[in-house]
Amino acid sequence: MRVLLSTVGSRGEVQPVVALAVQLMELGQEAVVCAPPDFREWAESLGVVYVPVGPELRATAKRPRDTALTSDQQRQMIEGTVADQFTTVRAAAEGCDVIVGGGALAIAAHSVAEEQGIPYVYAAFAPITLPSRHHAPPVFGSLGEEPKDSPVDNRTLWAQDAQRWNALWSAPLNAQRGAAGLTPVSDVSRHLFTETPWLAADRTLAPWPEPSELDVFQTGAWTLRDHRPLSTEVREFLDAGDPPIYFGFGSMHAPADIARTAIAGARSLGRRTILARGWSELSLDEVAPDCLLIDEVNQQALFRQVAAVVHHGGAGTTTAAAAAGVPQVIVPRTFDQFYFARRVDELGVGLAHGAGDPTAASLTAALDRVLDPQVAQAAHALAGRVRTDGALIAARRLTEG
The missing domain is CATH 3.40.50.2000 (Glycogen Phosphorylase B;)
Incomplete structure (x- = not known):
């Protein structure tokens, strides 16, 4: 079996998928990681086949906190990352039997799996990032500012969150899907998360709340065993x-x-x-x-x-x-x-x-x-x-x- 693991994000997203790739290889399977270029050298040192996608992200940590993108800059950035992901993930998926999308910014993974007729699995790394009546959606907000309690019920908040996903991602996602001969999606977040997501988080530290509208399979955290000695x-x-x-x-x-x-x-x-x-x-x-x-x-x-x-x-x-x-x-x-x-x-x-x-x-x-x-x-x-x-x-x- 050959598995493509697609993610976009910092080490918090990349290290778990690399851990899964290493584990798959130990079971005699093939794995390919498609993720930002920042982690290529490290992943390849572990023997992982690594396909870089998008720009390096390290510089974002040093960006001033009050730096904000204009609406045009944000639109151009989103269009660019969606187009880049479709091109890169599509190429990386050649010969693969299944695609795993790690985290919500792996926008192209589900569509490429659909295009190539292979299974798709979505994996979240924290319960709060998946829709549930038991919690509100996470918010980015300003760094260091705690989200305010809302009098609105959680279902409504998740519906509003879905609307934000559609406003930001629907047009560029569906443009790429149309070019690939795929039908448009009306709910971007549900398209990404699916009805049967996996939760790569520890059951004791971060349990999935039940009862649930989703059929969540909680695997436990994808931990990479680190054998490096301390200096x-x-x-x-x-x-x-x-x-x-x-x-x-x-x-x-x-x-x-x-x-x-x-x-x-x-x-x-x-x-x-x-x-x-x-x-x-x-x-x-x-x-x-x-x-x-x-x-x-x-x-x-x-x-x-x-x-x-x-x-x-x-x-x-x-x-x-x-x-x-x-x-x-x-x-x-x-x-x-x-x-x-x-x-x-x-x-x-x-x-x-x-x-x-x-x-x-x-x-x-x-x-x-x-x-x-x-x-x-x-x-x-x-x-x-x-x-x-x-x-x-x-x-x-x-x-x-």
Whole structure:
């Protein structure tokens, strides 16, 4: 079997599909990943056949927060990405037996599968991104601003969300479908999600709410087993004192002055700091023995050796911290990150930071709470319930039909 895994997004979207690709290959199947060019070198180092689509996305993390596209710029960008995806995904799908669309921005995947007469599977990475009467749709909004509660019921909110999808994507999607001889779709989001989506999220950390209008198959999170050793620099820093606090915001635009804020918050509690550069390319103002600036790292190995993890609330980082049994402080920035922040709070394994950018005082207060032994015990207990075989379950489902 040859499987095409199509996604558009940052590492939070790409790493899970690469994990599934690796798992498929371990089962003796062929896999092709079609995703942004930022991750090509890394994926190919794992032996994954990788087809880049669209522009590099890394620069978006350094874009000023108040930068907004005009309506014409947005329309041109959407038309361009839809056309590019149809061309690239169509070529990548040659000889494939099934297409998996990972995340909602893989716009062309379902249509290309339909065009080529092969099955299509949609996979979401957080429950809140799929329509349900139990929750409202996620919103992008401004970074660091929590979505406001709405008096409108969830079904109405999802209907409004569907209208937004149609307004943005219907014309370019149906133009490409028409050129391919396919009939137009009237509901873009339902066309992408289907009635039988998969949910690549852990059942304990992020369960699908029932009863449901959709027939959701929850596989568990698609986790890539990371065997990389920690660098000598990181190991020596860990060995030089008590477990530090890890701060990292991945591919997100990091909060203003977060490096200074992080160090001040940790120091106020007598803790050392490990700061991940991330796509925002964070830096330190000082060289000090209680601070370490790092690049890409094996989170699965590192998180087990820190006192707490402060991060943006992406699905992958939240799951990695939960699996490591370490307390978390989530500073959500947008989209599904508010959901994961709430879940960590509800499970008692961490804290959701309040709206807006953190201050040294707010981080100190948050860290003081999650460093409580009871939170650490709860985090350790949760780790034993987090599954790591989601990619295997998904791979077997694909191969066994």
